[in-house]
Amino acid sequence: xxxxxxxxxxxxxAADFPILxxxxxxxxxxxYLDSAxxxxxxxxxxxxxxxxxxxxxxxxxxxxxxxxALATDAFEEARAxxxxxxxxxxxxxxxxxxxxxxxxxxxxxxxxxxxxxxxxIVTTQIEHHSNLVPWQLLAAKTGATLxxxxxxxxxxxxxxDLDALMRGAKLVAFSHVSNTLGTIAPVERIVAAARKAGATxxxxxxxxxxHLAVDVKALDVDFYAISGHKMLAPTGIGALYGKRELLEAMxxxxxxxxxxxxxxxxxxxxxxxxxxxxxxxxNVADAIGFGVAVDYLRETGMDWIRSHEKxxxxxxxxxxxxxxxxxxxxxxxxxxxxxxxxxSFNFADIHAHxxxxxxxxxxxxxxxxxxxxxxxxxxxxxPATARASFYLYTxxxxxxxxxxxxxRAAVVFKL
Amino acid sequence: MDDFYRDYILDHYRNPxxxxxxxxxxxxxEDLNPLCGDQIRMDVAVAADGTVSDVxxxxxxxxxxxASASMLTETVKGMKLEDVAxxxxxxxxxxxxxxxxxxRMKCAMLGxxxxxxxxxxxxxxxxxxx
Numbered sequence: 001x002x003x004x005x006x007x008x009x010x011x012x013x014a015a016d017f018p019i020l021x022x023x024x025x026x027x028x029x030x031x032y033l034d035s036a037x038x039x040x041x042x043x044x045x046x047x048x049x050x051x052x053x054x055x056x057x058x059x060x061x062x063x064x065x066x067x068x069a070l071a072t073d074a075f076e077e078a079r080a081x082x083x084x085x086x087x088x089x090x091x092x093x094x095x096x097x098x099x100x101x102x103x104x105x106x107x108x109x110x111x112x113x114x115x116x117x118x119x120x121i122v123t124t125q126i127e128h129h130s131n132l133v134p135w136q137l138l139a140a141k142t143g144a145t146l147x148x149x150x151x152x153x154x155x156x157x158x159x160x161d162l163d164a165l166m167r168g169a170k171l172v173a174f175s176h177v178s179n180t181l182g183t184i185a186p187v188e189r190i191v192a193a194a195r196k197a198g199a200t201x202x203x204x205x206x207x208x209x210x211h212l213a214v215d216v217k218a219l220d221v222d223f224y225a226i227s228g229h230k231m232l233a234p235t236g237i238g239a240l241y242g243k244r245e246l247l248e249a250m251x252x253x254x255x256x257x258x259x260x261x262x263x264x265x266x267x268x269x270x271x272x273x274x275x276x277x278x279x280x281x282x283n284v285a286d287a288i289g290f291g292v293a294v295d296y297l298r299e300t301g302m303d304w305i306r307s308h309e310k311x312x313x314x315x316x317x318x319x320x321x322x323x324x325x326x327x328x329x330x331x332x333x334x335x336x337x338x339x340x341x342x343x344s345f346n347f348a349d350i351h352a353h354x355x356x357x358x359x360x361x362x363x364x365x366x367x368x369x370x371x372x373x374x375x376x377x378x379x380x381x382x383p384a385t386a387r388a389s390f391y392l393y394t395x396x397x398x399x400x401x402x403x404x405x406x407x408r409a410a411v412v413f414k415l
Numbered sequence: 416m417d418d419f420y421r422d423y424i425l426d427h428y429r430n431p432x433x434x435x436x437x438x439x440x441x442x443x444x445e446d447l448n449p450l451c452g453d454q455i456r457m458d459v460a461v462a463a464d465g466t467v468s469d470v471x472x473x474x475x476x477x478x479x480x481x482a483s484a485s486m487l488t489e490t491v492k493g494m495k496l497e498d499v500a501x502x503x504x505x506x507x508x509x510x511x512x513x514x515x516x517x518x519r520m521k522c523a524m525l526g527x528x529x530x531x532x533x534x535x536x537x538x539x540x541x542x543x544x545x
Contacts, residue, residue, distance in 0.1 A: 349429070351477035353451050354420070357519060369451045377452075383475050384452055412420045 007396050010308055013300060014393040016042040028363025031401040036179050036207060036342050036389035037367055038229045041293075045232055048292045052285045060284055061258060061275075075284050078291025079274075085294040086205070086224060087215035088241040094274040095239055095282055099206035100130040102225035102240035103173070105277060106202055107134040109250045110223075111171065114200070117143030119170040122199070124149040124157060124185070125379060126178045129372045131204040135173060149174065149190070153380070154333045155181035159189055166197035173201075176208030180371040180387065181332035182313075182342025184212070187219055195220070200246070206230055210391070211309060211340045213302040216241050228286065232293035237286035240277075247273040254279040297392075305392045309341040312390040312399060316343055319403045323347065326415060328406075331385060341390040344371075347406060350413050352384040358412050362405035419513050420478060427482035432489055435471045442496075444532035445474075448525050453480040457488075457530045459496070467491050467499060472526065479511075479519050484526025486510040491530065500534040502527060504542040 014020045017040045022030050032040060058068040060075050076090075083093040096102045111134075115121070121135050125148045139146050147165055150158045155178060166172070172194035177184055187203065194201045202223040208214060209224075210231035216224045223246075228237040242250075252259055252270055256279035261269040270276045297305070313336045320328060320343075327348030333339050347355055352368035359366055367387045370377045377383070388402055409415075437443075440458035447454045453476025460469040470488045474481070490510060491499050507527050508515070515523045524542045531539040 353453075353477040353519070353522065354479065357516070358420070374452070414425065 007311075009304065010312075010393060010395045014395060016044070016296075017393055018043055018046070020393060024360075024363050026361065026363070028361075029401070031362075031364040031398045031405075033388040033390065033394070033398060033402060034365045034367050035210075035230070035391035035394075036182075036387065038235065039210060039232050039391055040393065041232055041234065041289075042296050044296060045234070045289050045292050049234065049285050049289050052288055057285070059281055071284055074288045074291070075282065078287045078289075081291040081294050082226075082239055083241070085214075085298065086209060086226065086241060087217050088224075089244065091272075091274055092241055092244050092247065093239050094242065094247070094277045095237065095287055096225075097236055097283070098229070098238035099204055099225040099227040100238075102223075102238055103131055103202065103204060104134050105240055105253045106223050106225075106242070107138045109253045109277075110200070110246065111135075111138040112141065113251060115142040115144045115170055118168075119144040120147055120168040121145070122147045122149065122165055122169045122172045122174075122194070124174045125151045126155060126157075126181065126183060126373065126376050127173075127175055128179050128204065128206070129374070130206075131173055131175055132375070135171075144170070151183070151376075155183045155331065155376075155380075156333050156338065157183070157186055157190070159186065159193075162189070162193045163196070166193045166199065169194060169197045169199040171202065172197075172199045173204070175204040175206070176214070177205075177211065177340045177342075178373075179207045179342065180373045180376060180385070181344055182207075182339040182389075183333055184208070184338055184340050187221075191220055207340065207342075210297075212306055222246055228290040228293065232296055233290035234286040237283050237290050239290075244273065247277070250277075252276055252279070256280045258282070300392055306340075308392060309390050309394070310336040312394050312396075313339055313341060313343065315396060316388070316390075316399045316402070319399060320345070320406075323406060326410065331380070331382070341394075342387060343389070344385040344387045346382070346385055347409060348413070348415050350409055350415075352386040354413070355386045355406075355409055358409040359402070359405040362401065362408055364402055364405045366402075419511070419515065421513065424478060424482045424511065427485040428478035431472070431481055431485040433471050433485065433492075434473060436473055437469060437471050440471075440533075442533040442536065444529045446525065446529045446532065448476070448480065448521050450521055451477065453477060453522060453525055455480065455484050455525050455529045457484075457526070457533045459499075459530070459533050461496055465495050465497070467494050467496060470530075472529075476525070477519075477522050479515065479522040480525045483507050483511055483523045484529075487526045487530060496534050500531055500539075502531060502542070507542070 356368035437458035445456040455474035
């Protein structure tokens, strides 16, 4: 498929997102290149939130009246949709606030029960703080130690000593896609090595599920964490997939209403999985919105989204190439096959924050800083990087606007 | 925002004044802006009469944080240490001479925060947020 055909569809997709039709205070069109931080929302997701609050807002599970039944059905139907979207069974999908909470749930519930002094947790050098700090805390509490799968200068996993790294591993936790460099992890190889060592596997899918077709059963992982807001859903809703037998054996994480079967003064028995992990009133509206978001993604086509993002990444590399002679440095694998929609760079001696400020005046939204991967930045020797990230609504015109804004930055900084 | 990057700002960014460290500072402080990781260290030498006899800053970061810190070191030479501890946001804004967007205010204030920390001997709050 040619770039032109792909781009025509992206323009139609972009029309579904009201915020992408707006301009900034200087009258510049909003060019949103920060979807790795959070995605924009299509009108149908926004509409469903309004419809929920205007027409069937009620607490779920125990209400006997009509709107309570409507809300419960919509909430559980959304669970089925999100579960199906990542290849999970409906009763293996727990609602959380976001991927961070999903990972913390596993660290506290599974980790505190199953890890002890001398055990090894294997992760990688490319992790977001959300998939590193929980394991640091768990290691400090249990006496387990951390080990890191290295990445090379391009941010690609180095698997040469994988089997040695896995020796004694009880848990292997890694991100499917890097939020800083876009690197797609070699999931099959890491999972196979983890299995050989008898380790449990958690994958942080916050940056993968929005962009790649994910099937947790085919990947054969034990836990998979996702964030709704990065995949067209509202903020404040995420999910954790866990294999049924693991979830059954795990103690509750948060305690309270809805997660119980029978409560006496001294003792309680717990609800079935997944509700055992959903104490208190859930984020009903946003869970329903998440269901609508995955409907939209499925109808748009995850295969199309992947190929479109590859085209946009390749197009951006092509347009940025002339800047490399002018001091632009591009980080990451630089291979569309190995990258999912994230482009990190620096331009001459312009600090990433200054670059982001100048681009902002042109209406171009990018991120600058350490991207919550401070150890990776320190390892690579980058104080900060600028990051443009692409999604299903990114068009060639957006990348052209990025290029024009970089020209503007060169003028401002007298390069 | 792009009109912030005037010649003298870029000059202070690319050729920072009083850049480096003092061998035996009487006061020193270091901090980073958690938002962006910009880092600044300030070393201060204090004369017998309580005035700043020398000051050096070091660090890395954006043009706003580095140029603001550079200009601030020029401002405080000869100033009484107790007056340094009382400096406000306005001093920095007058130095840079142009509006700073709210999202970048902490970059501009990092140098002052660190310098005030050195003057009072513990980490000061963000200027005008104390």
